[in-house]
Amino acid sequence: MTKEQVIVTAAQMRDIEGRIFAAGMPVAALMEKVARLISDRLQAIIPQGQRVGILVGPGHNGGDALVVARELHFRGYQVWIYQPFSKLKELTSQHFQYAQSLGIPVYQEIEELPSCDFLVDGLFGFGLEREITDSIALAINHFNEWNQPIFSIDLPSGLHTDTGAVLGTAIRANHTFCLGLWKQGLLQEQALEYIGKAELIDFDIPLADIHDVLGNPPKINRITKTTALATLPLPRSPVTHKYKSGHLLLICGSRRYAGGAILTGLGARASGVGMLSIAVPESIKPLLVSHLPEALIIDCPETETGAISHLQLPGKTPLSSFTVIACGPGLTKDATPIVEQVINSEVPLILDADALNILAQLGTISTLQKRKTTTVLTPHTGEFHRLFPDIDFKDRVKAVQTAASQTGAVVLLKGARTAISNPQGVVWINPESTPALARGGSGDVLSGLMGGLLAQVANKQVNIEDVVATAAWWHSQAGILAAEERTELGVDAFTLTQYLMKVVIAI
Ligand SMILES: NC(=O)C1=CN([C@@H]2O[C@H](COP(=O)(O)OP(=O)(O)OC[C@H]3O[C@@H](n4cnc5c(N)ncnc54)[C@H](O)[C@@H]3O)[C@@H](O)[C@H]2O)[C@@H](O)CC1
Numbered sequence: 362m363t364k365e366q367v368i369v370t371a372a373q374m375r376d377i378e379g380r381i382f383a384a385g386m387p388v389a390a391l392m393e394k395v396a397r398l399i400s401d402r403l404q405a406i407i408p409q410g411q412r413v414g415i416l417v418g419p420g421h422n423g424g425d426a427l428v429v430a431r432e433l434h435f436r437g438y439q440v441w442i443y444q445p446f447s448k449l450k451e452l453t454s455q456h457f458q459y460a461q462s463l464g465i466p467v468y469q470e471i472e473e474l475p476s477c478d479f480l481v482d483g484l485f486g487f488g489l490e491r492e493i494t495d496s497i498a499l500a501i502n503h504f505n506e507w508n509q510p511i512f513s514i515d516l517p518s519g520l521h522t523d524t525g526a527v528l529g530t531a532i533r534a535n536h537t538f539c540l541g542l543w544k545q546g547l548l549q550e551q552a553l554e555y556i557g558k559a560e561l562i563d564f565d566i567p568l569a570d571i572h573d574v575l576g577n578p579p580k581i582n583r584i585t586k587t588t589a590l591a592t593l594p595l596p597r598s599p600v601t602h603k604y605k606s607g608h609l610l611l612i613c614g615s616r617r618y619a620g621g622a623i624l625t626g627l628g629a630r631a632s633g634v635g636m637l638s639i640a641v642p643e644s645i646k647p648l649l650v651s652h653l654p655e656a657l658i659i660d661c662p663e664t665e666t667g668a669i670s671h672l673q674l675p676g677k678t679p680l681s682s683f684t685v686i687a688c689g690p691g692l693t694k695d696a697t698p699i700v701e702q703v704i705n706s707e708v709p710l711i712l713d714a715d716a717l718n719i720l721a722q723l724g725t726i727s728t729l730q731k732r733k734t735t736t737v738l739t740p741h742t743g744e745f746h747r748l749f750p751d752i753d754f755k756d757r758v759k760a761v762q763t764a765a766s767q768t769g770a771v772v773l774l775k776g777a778r779t780a781i782s783n784p785q786g787v788v789w790i791n792p793e794s795t796p797a798l799a800r801g802g803s804g805d806v807l808s809g810l811m812g813g814l815l816a817q818v819a820n821k822q823v824n825i826e827d828v829v830a831t832a833a834w835w836h837s838q839a840g841i842l843a844a845e846e847r848t849e850l851g852v853d854a855f856t857l858t859q860y861l862m863k864v865v866i867a868i
């Protein structure tokens with residue numbers, strides 16, 4: 362386990378720090394060390410001699426900021442301090458006194474502040490416990506209106522450390538130096554517009570303390586390249602054959618949404634799966650064959666509306682001959698019988714898109730409780746609300762944990778920070794993605810890719826949620842790579858499928 366993988370709440374961080382202090386590390390020494398690391402990073406980014414405004418709060422976040430102010434002052438920057446509080450914690454107060462003795466200008470009123478090129482936000486860190494109001498709120502809004510880049514220490518002041526909610530108002534940072542371990546709030550969607558570029562400042566927290574507080578392995582995890590690569594089916598066994606490398610059945614598409622089936626198929630193709638079968642309504646079979654010549658296209662009888670009416674497998678092929686079934690993209694709601702059929706099977710199953718809407722109509726929890734084997738649900742926010750109307754959505758991490766525990770399924774909640782939970786509450790959060798993926802069809806690609814990955818590792822000793830996390834990581838990395846080359850406007854879902862393999866090649 363690496364520290365990049367760890368996610369903590371405020372209470373857990375306090376607990377971990379408490380252990381370090383109890384073991385003998387002086388608080389002042391740790392603050393000095395942390396703030397030194399921040400000031401080194403700032404010096405690497407901000408040209409020497411520039412004007413830097415330092416915003417200082419009453420707690421140790423303010424203490425960190427004051428040490429940064431002192432360091433930058435000695436390194437030749439033109440520093441001033443904004444410190445509007447009447448009462449400071451003792452260590453913070455000492456640093457404040459020393460900074461003043463050095464002649465660093467100090468201001469209490471925003472009207473008096475000179476201009477600057479950069480701001481460093483040390484108002485509040487994980488100790489923020491209530492709404493920001495009155496003059497401090499006004500000051501934060503004021504700084505947000507300045508056009509200078511803002512560097513936040515630990516997290517943008519005003520964000521709730523765990524949920525990422527804005528407590529009254531919050532600093533809109535361009536860059537956040539998260540201290541020691543990733544705070545959960547920085548991985549919550551509602552915080553994203555405030556964080557800017559986020560970076561972890563590792564200050565050597567002993568792993569033993571992390572394990573003591575979070576468990577080993579911890580419950581809530583951040584997906585990293587290392588964790589994702591651990592479940593990628595590489596290298597392939599030299600003696601594998603196509604059926605040993607997984608047989609995925611995709612059930613997708615309709616006359617109305619033929620493209621969804623193609624995108625799902627292309628996502629699956631990129632996974633490297635051994636055998637790919639795609640069940641579609643008979644009228645779109647020729648289209649599928651032309652796009653995916655390697656796949657077995659199973660033509661199914663269709664309803665008047667052009668949806669699959671029921672599954673018709675060739676010969677006497679039983680459903681159980683497939684390693685994994687992924688069902689849903691482009692089906693329309695008229696495909697209810699086939700969704701019921703696969704839910705009643707004992708094959709590991711991914712349900713997405715229309716299959717989720719049908720599941721919601723059938724009754725999410727009662728229907729899934731009957732299943733005896735793996736189910737993965739991949740809703741976006743709207744589908745999630747339809748599936749779980751009673752789950753409180755304020756904290757997406759808690760929401761996805763609750764959904765997984767109620768259904769016994771692995772649930773992947775899509776979004777800018779996709780979160781995955783297994784029924785026991787083990788969570789993976791995808792920390793990097795791109796808004797370039799916010800386009801119709803990109804979810805279909807994910808379904809196919811995930812199905813192909815699961816089919817390849819289904820018979821190995823792996824946790825399903827780990828593979829689901831790898832699929833989410835791979836999918837978003839392809840989006841990031843495509844957006845780098847083609848801009849955020851250039852990543853349509855078909856283009857995305859063409860970048861999946863480039864991610865693996867670049868590893
Ligand atoms: N203890 C240490 O030596 C270390 C401290 N660290 C820093 O310390 C921070 C945590 O320090 P603290 O626990 O002192 O907390 P903070 O500095 O985040 O803020 C807590 C202070 O703000 C006040 N406060 C809370 N909500 C308020 C509100 N809405 N309006 C006005 N005042 C409010 C509290 O009464 C308290 O004085 C971390 O975020 C990090 O920046 C880290 O650098 C690691 C090492």
Ligand SMILES: Nc1ncnc2c1ncn2[C@@H]1O[C@H](COP(=O)(O)OP(=O)(O)O)[C@@H](O)[C@H]1O
Nearest residue numbers: 775776777794795796798799801802803804805
């Ligand atoms: N703002 C965003 N930032 C990052 N990823 C996003 C964003 N919006 C959507 N995505 C990703 O794009 C995909 C969209 O899936 P979905 O909503 O199911 O689309 P569709 O059903 O049209 O294929 C998901 O993987 C989601 O995580």
Ligand SMILES: [K+]
Nearest residue numbers: 485514516518
């Ligand atoms: K801060």
